[in-house]
Amino acid sequence: MVPISRPHVIIIGAGITGLAIAQGLKARNIPFSVFETETRNVSRPREWTMGVHWALPLLDALIPQHLRDRMPEASVDASLDYGKYPNNAPRIYDGLSGKCVKELEINDEDGTPGREMRMSRRRLRALFAEGIDVQVCLQAFLAHATLD
Ligand SMILES: Cc1cc2nc3c(=O)[nH]c(=O)nc-3n(C[C@H](O)[C@H](O)[C@H](O)COP(=O)(O)OP(=O)(O)OC[C@H]3O[C@@H](n4cnc5c(N)ncnc54)[C@H](O)[C@@H]3O)c2cc1C
Numbered sequence: 001m002v003p004i005s006r007p008h009v010i011i012i013g014a015g016i017t018g019l020a021i022a023q024g025l026k027a028r029n030i031p032f033s034v035f036e037t038e039t040r041n042v043s044r045p046r047e048w049t050m051g052v053h054w055a056l057p058l059l060d061a062l063i064p065q066h067l068r069d070r071m072p073e074a075s076v077d078a079s080l081d082y083g084k085y086p087n088n089a090p091r092i093y094d095g096l097s098g099k100c101v102k103e104l105e106i107n108d109e110d111g112t113p114g115r116e117m118r119m120s121r122r123r124l125r126a127l128f129a130e131g132i133d134v135q136v137c138l139q140a141f142l143a144h145a146t147l148d
Contacts, residue, residue, distance in 0.1 A: 006031060019128035024062035035137040047122040049076050053106060056115050067127055074123035082117050090118050
């Protein structure tokens, strides 16, 4: 067994959380490996959207600027300007007429206007996976992993 002189972080799961941590570690030159059990890696036949609000400051700290600049690519509503309130307010559309029936005001805990981004999980995962080597593994592999 080769002795490890520096900590090497093992990330189990290439979801938004695992990939965001991987980006943060990469930016800080901390060695890591990402293992994901899904063979399709960043794409599922059925996906969902996520309203990201309180986690945005955490993503600011983890995701490098060039990828943060591209986060609107993963948005579900390209008409929104996420840079400034109230143009970033999530909207509810009438599915039949296409008209906007409600703009949702997002406030932080102290009542000041906040940020919210409604993201496609699939597209956000693909963005955060850029430059990250995700190793597809079977759960059985991890069951037999040992620590020195
Ligand atoms: C319909 C729906 C709507 C939602 N809406 C919102 C919302 O509006 N706002 C919001 O904040 N959240 C929302 N969520 C929740 C949000 O999707 C999750 O909190 C978020 O995706 C969790 O990310 P994660 O990376 O922690 O976990 P996951 O996305 O679950 O990723 C975990 C990854 O780990 C992999 N994995 C698991 N076990 C192993 C293993 N043993 N070995 C290797 N890989 C493994 C999985 O395959 C998966 O890819 C919603 C969820 C659903 C289902």
